[in-house]
Amino acid sequence: MKALLVCEYREGKLLDSTYELLAFADRLGAEKAMFLIGSDSALPACSTTVYLADAAKHGEYNPDVHKKLVLDAAQRENADCIVFVHSSYGWDLAPRVAAALRAGQVSEIVGIVDGGYEVGCCNAKMRRTVVPKSGKAVLTIQAGAFSSSDTPQGTPRVERIDTADGASPMEFVGYEPAEKKDVDLTRAEVIVSAGRGVGKKDNIPTIEALAKALGGELGASRPVVDAGWVDHSHQVGTTGQSVSPKLYVACGISGAIQHLAGMKKSDFVVAINKDKDAPIGEVADVLVVADVMQFVPALTAKLQ
Amino acid sequence: MKILVCVKQVPDMESRFKPDGSGTWFEEADLAFRMNEYDEYAVEQAVQLKEQLGNEPEVTVLSIGPDRVNEAIKKALAMGCDRGAHIQDPAPQGKDPWQIASIITQFAQGEGFDLIFTGMQSQDRGSAQVGVLVAELLGFACATTLVGFAYADGVITAKRELEGGIKGIAKLRLPAVVTCQLGLNIPRYPTLPNIMKAKKKEILAIPVADLLKEEAVASTARFYPPARKGGGIVLEGDVGNLVEQLYGILKEKTTVLR
Numbered sequence: 001m002k003a004l005l006v007c008e009y010r011e012g013k014l015l016d017s018t019y020e021l022l023a024f025a026d027r028l029g030a031e032k033a034m035f036l037i038g039s040d041s042a043l044p045a046c047s048t049t050v051y052l053a054d055a056a057k058h059g060e061y062n063p064d065v066h067k068k069l070v071l072d073a074a075q076r077e078n079a080d081c082i083v084f085v086h087s088s089y090g091w092d093l094a095p096r097v098a099a100a101l102r103a104g105q106v107s108e109i110v111g112i113v114d115g116g117y118e119v120g121c122c123n124a125k126m127r128r129t130v131v132p133k134s135g136k137a138v139l140t141i142q143a144g145a146f147s148s149s150d151t152p153q154g155t156p157r158v159e160r161i162d163t164a165d166g167a168s169p170m171e172f173v174g175y176e177p178a179e180k181k182d183v184d185l186t187r188a189e190v191i192v193s194a195g196r197g198v199g200k201k202d203n204i205p206t207i208e209a210l211a212k213a214l215g216g217e218l219g220a221s222r223p224v225v226d227a228g229w230v231d232h233s234h235q236v237g238t239t240g241q242s243v244s245p246k247l248y249v250a251c252g253i254s255g256a257i258q259h260l261a262g263m264k265k266s267d268f269v270v271a272i273n274k275d276k277d278a279p280i281g282e283v284a285d286v287l288v289v290a291d292v293m294q295f296v297p298a299l300t301a302k303l304q
Numbered sequence: 305m306k307i308l309v310c311v312k313q314v315p316d317m318e319s320r321f322k323p324d325g326s327g328t329w330f331e332e333a334d335l336a337f338r339m340n341e342y343d344e345y346a347v348e349q350a351v352q353l354k355e356q357l358g359n360e361p362e363v364t365v366l367s368i369g370p371d372r373v374n375e376a377i378k379k380a381l382a383m384g385c386d387r388g389a390h391i392q393d394p395a396p397q398g399k400d401p402w403q404i405a406s407i408i409t410q411f412a413q414g415e416g417f418d419l420i421f422t423g424m425q426s427q428d429r430g431s432a433q434v435g436v437l438v439a440e441l442l443g444f445a446c447a448t449t450l451v452g453f454a455y456a457d458g459v460i461t462a463k464r465e466l467e468g469g470i471k472g473i474a475k476l477r478l479p480a481v482v483t484c485q486l487g488l489n490i491p492r493y494p495t496l497p498n499i500m501k502a503k504k505k506e507i508l509a510i511p512v513a514d515l516l517k518e519e520a521v522a523s524t525a526r527f528y529p530p531a532r533k534g535g536g537i538v539l540e541g542d543v544g545n546l547v548e549q550l551y552g553i554l555k556e557k558t559t560v561l562r
Contacts, residue, residue, distance in 0.1 A: 010466075061464075061472055063446070088466045091424075091432040092448045095401075098433070101438035104400065104522030107431035116525050122330065122428050123317040129526040137522075169445035173461075178469030181520055190560050214560060222415045226487035232555055247560045254317070268558045270550065277320055279528075281536060289540045298547045303561075 002028035004079035006070060008089045009038035009055055011175065018044045023148040024083060024141050033077045034156065038068055047154030051076070054159050061089070064168035067096040072161055074101075079136070083258055086140035094140050104132035108257075110145045124257050124279040127285040143238070144261055168247020183217060183233050190216025192248045193236055194224050197273060197292050201229040207251050210296050213303040214247065219263075221253045237262035237282075252292040255280030272296065305361040309350045309385060310408055310422040310434070311343035313369055313376040317427055321336050321529075328524045329397040330428075339376040342423025344491040345484040351384035351423045352489065355376030355453065366416070368407060368480065369396045369433075374507065381502035382494030388507035400520040401429075410515040411433035413444060417479065419460075423484040424449050442449060446498050447474050450485040 005021035007014060014036070023033045034050040036043070037058050037105075043050060051073035058065050066208055074082050084090030086108040098284070099104040111118035116131040116140065185191055192211035194204055204218075211218045220230035222237055234245055238258040248266035253259060255271070255278055264271070264283050271284035272292050281287045288295060315335040316319070324331040339347075347365065354361045365380035367373040368391040377388040389406060393399075399407075406436070412420065420439075425432035439446030451471065452463025464472040465485050476482075494502070537553070539546050555561050 030536055061474065075365070085364075086432075088449055088464060088472070091438065092464075093431045095436035096440050096446075098402075098521075099405075099437050102402075102521065104402070104435055105431070106522060107433060113370060114437055119431075120530075121430055121527070122315070122321050123430075125317070125529075126321050127528055127530050128328075128429075128524050128526075130522055131525050132522045134521040166421045169480070170447065173473040174476060175466075176463070176471040176473060216372075219547060222486065232469075238471055239465055247554070247558050252408055268554075270554075275318065276540075278540065279530075281538070282530065282532070284536045285557070287538045288546055289538060290543055294543050295546060298543050299550065302547050 001028065001030040001080045002077060003028065003032055003123070004074050004077050004082045005032060005034045005095070006082065006084045006090070007034055007036040008046060008087065009036060009042065009097065012039070012042070014038055014042040014044060017087065019148060019152050020085060020141060020143070020146045021083055022046060022152070025145040026063055026148065027146060030081070033079065034084045035070060035073045037069060040158070043156055043158070044153040045154055048133050048156055049077070049159055051159050051161050052076060058166070059172050061172045062168060062170070063093050063096055064170065065163065066093055067100065068163050069161055070097050071100055076159070081137045081139055084140045086142050090140045094138050100139040101136050101138070102134065103136045103138050103295055104134040105138040105140070105141050105151070106130045106132060107295040108142045109139055110142045113191060120257060123254065125277060141214060142257065165237045168214065174221060181234060185217055185236065185241045185243045188217040188243065188245050190214045190221040190246045191220030191236070191243055192216055192249040193250065193253060194230060194251050195221040196223045196255030198224070199256070201227070201254070203240055203293055204229050206293065206296055210249065213251070216245070216247070218242070222256070223258050235291070248283070251254050251296055253280055254278045255282070305357065305419065306417045307350050307353065307361050307363045308412060308415070308417040308420045309343070309346050309363060309365045309380060310420065310438070311347065311376050311380055312363060312423070312426045312533035313337045313367060314340045314426055314428040317399050321451050323527045326356060326560060330527065332520070335444035337372055340423050342427070342484055345486065345488040346421040346423050347380045347385065348491040349385050349484060349490045352457055353383065362398055364389055366391065366408065366411060368393050368404060368512065370394050377507055378502055379494060381505045382491055382499045384498070385505040387505055389508050390507055391512050393512035394558070400522045401431050402521045403516060404517050405434045405441060406477050406518040407512060407515045408434070408438050409415040409441040410517065411510070412438070419478055420444070420481040422481070422483055424485050425479050435481055442479070444481070447477040447480070449486055450482050450483045453482065453488065469470060485536055521549040539541055
């Protein structure tokens, strides 16, 4: 099997997720070639072929043109599968490539199992095994699901690719930087985070009081931030901050993958949830099955 | 301007899921269904655009599934969509994203939509493919994961959510498909008068066989709960006891209690 691995490049840098693609291909036992719309000064450390197109010419986000370049490289390599990271770049581009090839796409792969690929579903509470039925397949892998302990090394063989057809109904304007953070959760030793399970905005001070009693900071999951209960600067997860405190207490957080990705490096995780099956239980050292608004004030009182 | 919003009805994610008889999807009995959360933002954005343009655009809301999906269509009508299209399919879970996209495309081709809104993914299957596939099949421009939307003179300014809090800004010309991320807007609650008004709005009923022309390119072999990684302690029981137990554990296993 031959795999074409589509690397990501943003603001002039190659993203580290490149090496997760290599780890996935190794797990698959596939022959590897890489694809990058980037520059000669930021090549991946590997000993495979890299199909390289110039980001200065084709842009960092320009899916109509990037699609054509991926298809060109896939054809030259005669790739059986084209692999992306399931990221804002990958989930945007992969279906365009799949549509052009009429290929089956498997999204956000977390494992390779007998006869297919394992993916999460139902808010990460369940799993599915998905099998592509087309000759060629398009795959996206979950960020962080595949990694290698080996230090990347090697010098790739560069094959240049280009297209004169730059037509697109879309124009990329530019990036907007992340909002300034008034709270630096990355340095906190203790984080107590509120999820949708706390019920309402009026209950946030109760969670904050526990954070204070433990000498820590308040964190929050995405739904709580979207609802305006807690400021964005407290958000933990892929689109917020990635944290690694000594103690992480998840209050009423079900554990969507985007949240888990931001807190699973914590030393010790306590989850308080009335749903025993919530996916947060998978990363918790202790799962307290209880109503958050009954348990949290009692724990705070004990600590004081 | 003609606008289409594609919505899916999904189970409440707080539910407990178990495999059905086929072992490839969940057992539907005992589950409560609601509109896919991402799609609520799509409906709201479509209705806001209609209002911005002096109510000139006609907004059609489409859903594929058994009769229960009419509840999701009616909610969208009560939020301000003008008419519904129910693609009648007793078993949409057996179709892959490619087939679902082809069904929507078949419907859309006869209608001449200028702009299509949908959620960036569904909460149950979560493949994040259908919106982009529809755009490709129709030859429309497409931007995914919107947390900002503005429209003027045939051009959409889309703010895409990237990783780490960064946003990417892109301009798209119509016709286009946009997929909506959580937090794009604040979806309205249907008011009682609007729920009553929605009852009078038309809902087309179209058998899925009339629109399905494509074979599946992927299939689900198995549906199952994740393997428990183990190691974690589960505490249950009286709150007072739980507090004592957790306090003991924190004292023993962490250095944060001084």
